[in-house]
Amino acid sequence: MTRSMCRTRRAGKSAGVVAAALMALAACSSSSDSSSHRATGSAPELSGTVTVFAAASLKESFTALGREFQRQHPGTKVTFSFNGSDSLAAGINAGAPADVFAAASPKTMAVVTDKKSTAGTPATFVRNQLEIATVPGNPHKLSALKDLTASGLKVVLCDRTVPCGAAAEKALAAGKVRLTPVSYEQDVKGALAKVELKEADAALVYKTDVRSAHGKVEGVEFPESARAVNDYPIALLKNAPNAAAAKAFIALVRSAEGQKVLTGAGFLKP
CATH class of the missing domain: 3.40.190.120 (Osmoprotection protein (prox); domain 2)
Structure with a gap:
């Protein structure tokens, strides 16, 4: 498939943009490429569950990205806990098992990252207004x-x-x-x-x-x-039960393909 066929046209409505972005993701991830990676051993095959704690406003776009991640990596499952960022941060600090934290503000992320044993360095992946x-x-x-x-x-x-x-x-x-x-x-x-x-x-x-x-x-x-625009940071949690798959999910969120889904839902680029 040529690059031009993989480009997604801008849709008039957010739902159409998200759908189009996901279709582009599917088109650009050929099964032959996947089998080639597995045959050469250039990329480890991911498996298991990735648990993502994410701000409530990310529900629709992250759910779509979770489905796409599972499609790209058969044998994986992405589960989400969507809630207010402060409640999620409190749960993580109390020991709730999770792999990834995506918050709706740097201040809330800091509640977790200030405990250096809890989370790695966060990266802003979108903004919201x-x-x-x-x-x-x-x-x-x-x-x-x-x-x-x-x-x-x-x-x-x-x-x-x-x-x-x-x-x-x-x-x-x-x-x-x-x-x-x-x-x-x-x-x-x-x-x-x-x-x-x-x-x-x-x-x-x-x-x-x-x-x-x-x-x-x-x-x-x-x-x-x-x-009052909010930056949204995402971080890998240091005690992540499935760190390899968690890193891959964060990579998808931050990729050009993931950004198409997020901006299609109305988020601003970081």
């Missing part, structure tokens, strides 16, 4: 961050201890906006769900989460979000 998520049709005519202070409007934020909540605080401070949310959620998916279920009128979530909702919410951009 906030957006206002509101119910479809935007009935409250939200167009700016200050609109969230309207009387009677039910707004949800992520808890201050998790990266999406910390980013929201930065954005609100940048816009000199003060508001009292009806609830603080433990991760970004929880905040998004409140709007999807129409239990809240709006929430501050990542752009990637608005896209992943597939029309169940409507996104509203606001300029202050540029002051």
Whole structure:
């Protein structure tokens, strides 16, 4: 197959981009190449389970990459624990068995990497930006961050201890906006769900989460979000039960192919 056949055309919607990127991955990884590697012994054959602890906002893109990793490496299995980054970091420090940690902020990653016996050196692999998520049709005519202070409007934020909540605080401070949310959620998916279920009128979530909702919410951009962009670091955990496969999964995430999937889901390049 020629290189031109392996290129993925840009799709109009994020779901199409992710699907196209995965098709390109499949096309560019020929079975003959795989058998050649095994025959020459130039690359060890991977097997076993890779356990990945990842920020909730990575759920859709990492799940897709996990399926692709398993396709590329028959005999492997990728399992995920998606949650707020702070909860995942606490679990890792408490001894939860995992191979890879992907956090939604360097600050949360530092909770793990500061314990030098726990994790290796992290690398930023994507970035993410906030957006206002509101119910479809935007009935409250939200167009700016200050609109969230309207009387009677039910707004949800992520808890201050998790990266999406910390980013929201930065954005609100940048816009000199003060508001009292009806609830603080433990991760970004929880905040998004409140709007999807129409239990809240709006929430501050990542752009990637608005896209992943597939029309169940409507996104509203606001300029202050540029002051609160989160870097996402990924690291191999030092006591990884399956270090070889974990390194290969991280390599896929950071590869050009992996980046196509992630940027197709709405993430920004590092």
